Amino acid sequence: MSYSGLATYCNRTSQHYDGRFGYKVCKITPHYMAAAWSGKQCADYFARNTRQASSNYCIGINGDIACSVDEENAAWTSSNWLNDSQSITIECGNINNVTGEMTQATWDSLVNLCVDICKRYGFRLNYTGNSSGSLTMHKMFAATSCPGAWLEARMPQLAQEVNARLDGQTVAPSAPSTPNTPSGEKYSVGTPICTNTLSVNCYGTSKILKGDWSGTIGRVIKGAKYPYRVDRNGVAIGWTNDAGIDTDPHTPVGTTQSSSEAIDQILHEGSYVTSVHMKIGNQGLKKIGDDLCCYLSQLGGWFPIRMVDKVPNSDGYNDNVLHTTNAVVYVTRIRVDAVNVQKNIVKIGGIWVDPTPLTEIA
Numbered sequence: 001m002s003y004s005g006l007a008t009y010c011n012r013t014s015q016h017y018d019g020r021f022g023y024k025v026c027k028i029t030p031h032y033m034a035a036a037w038s039g040k041q042c043a044d045y046f047a048r049n050t051r052q053a054s055s056n057y058c059i060g061i062n063g064d065i066a067c068s069v070d071e072e073n074a075a076w077t078s079s080n081w082l083n084d085s086q087s088i089t090i091e092c093g094n095i096n097n098v099t100g101e102m103t104q105a106t107w108d109s110l111v112n113l114c115v116d117i118c119k120r121y122g123f124r125l126n127y128t129g130n131s132s133g134s135l136t137m138h139k140m141f142a143a144t145s146c147p148g149a150w151l152e153a154r155m156p157q158l159a160q161e162v163n164a165r166l167d168g169q170t171v172a173p174s175a176p177s178t179p180n181t182p183s184g185e186k187y188s189v190g191t192p193i194c195t196n197t198l199s200v201n202c203y204g205t206s207k208i209l210k211g212d213w214s215g216t217i218g219r220v221i222k223g224a225k226y227p228y229r230v231d232r233n234g235v236a237i238g239w240t241n242d243a244g245i246d247t248d249p250h251t252p253v254g255t256t257q258s259s260s261e262a263i264d265q266i267l268h269e270g271s272y273v274t275s276v277h278m279k280i281g282n283q284g285l286k287k288i289g290d291d292l293c294c295y296l297s298q299l300g301g302w303f304p305i306r307m308v309d310k311v312p313n314s315d316g317y318n319d320n321v322l323h324t325t326n327a328v329v330y331v332t333r334i335r336v337d338a339v340n341v342q343k344n345i346v347k348i349g350g351i352w353v354d355p356t357p358l359t360e361i362a
C-alpha cells in the first residue's frame with residue numbers, strides 16, 4: 001500500500017476501487033466535491049457511503065490531504081475505467097458549490113500533491129483540453145460539470161505551476177489568477193448564453209443547425225470558426241460563435257429543435273465511444289435474435305451483453321450472474337455507425353440507442 005507522505009489522514013476502508021489492470025500511473029484528475037468539506041470528511045464519506053464512488057485523495061478547504069484509496073488501486077471517480085486506471089484522482093473541497101471555487105489553501109495543497117505524484121511516477125502535467133493529456137477532467141468522460149468552471153479555467157495554470165516546480169524554477173506566489181477570456185474571444189467559460197446557431201464541431205465543417213438554444217459556455221477554442229462549446233446540464237450540445245449568441249438566457253420557444261438539441265452533438269459518425277457505468281435492470285436476460293440481451297434503461301432498452309463489460313466488484317460481478325441485477329456494466333469501445341439527429345439516437349453495433357450515457361474516446 002502506498003500513498004503520498006503529504007497526506008495527514010487515511011481512511012482506506014472504501015470498497016469502491018479496482019486494481020489498475022496493469023496500467024501505470026501517468027495522469028492526474030482533480031475533481032470537485034461541491035462541498036466545503038475537510039479532506040478527512042470526504043475520505044470518511046467515501047468509506048461509509050453506498051454510492052459507487054471513491055477517490056485516491058481528498059483535499060479539504062483548509063488544505064488538509066486525506067488518502068482514501070491506495071495509489072496501487074484505481075478509485076471509482078471519473079466514470080471511465082481507463083482514466084481511473086491510469087490516474088491518481090483527487091477530490092477538492094469548494095467554497096462555492098456552483099462555480100467550484102477553491103481556497104488558496106486547497107490550491108496550494110493540490111499543486112504540492114501533483115508535484116509529489118509527478119516526481120514519484122516520472123511524468124509532467126500536460127493539459128490538452130481533452131483526454132489525451134496527463135491532466136484530465138471528469139467532464140471529459142461523462143455528463144458532469146466536474147471539476148467546475150473555476151478549476152476548469154485554471155487547468156493550464158495548474159499544469160504550468162506544477163511543471164515549473166518540477167523544473168526547479170521558482171514560481172511567483174501561486175495566487176490563482178482571475179479567469180480570463182482568451183484574447184479575441186468575447187465570451188468566457190461559464191457564461192450563460194442563448195444562441196440561434198449550433199455546429200456539431202468547432203470548425204463548422206459539418207451540419208449547421210438553426211434554432212433556439214440556451215446553455216452555458218463550456219469551452220472556448222481561440223480562433224475557431226465556432227469557438228464556444230455550448231453545454232446544457234453538463235452535456236455539450238454543440239458549438240456556436242459571436243454571431244449566433246445573444247446574452248439573454250431564456251427557455252427556447254417552440255419544439256422544433258427539442259429532439260435534436262438533446263443529442264450530444266460531439267458524437268458523430270465514425271467516432272469511438274464508451275459509456276458511463278450503468279446498472280442493469282430487473283428484467284433478467286432476454287434472447288433477441290441471436291443475442292442474449294440485458295436491459296439498460298439509460299440506453300433505452302435491451303442491449304446485447306457481448307457489447308458490455310462488467311465493472312469489477314459491482315453486485316452480481318463475483319458470482320458472474322448478470323441477471324441478479326445491480327451488476328454495473330459499461331459499453332466497451334465501439335464505433336458510432338450512424339447518428340439520427342431528429343430522433344436523438346445513435347447506432348452502435350447495429351443497434352439504435354439513446355446517446356446520453358455515451359462518451360467519445362480517442
Ligand SMILES: [Zn+2]
Nearest residue numbers: 031032138146
Ligand atoms: Zn468528478
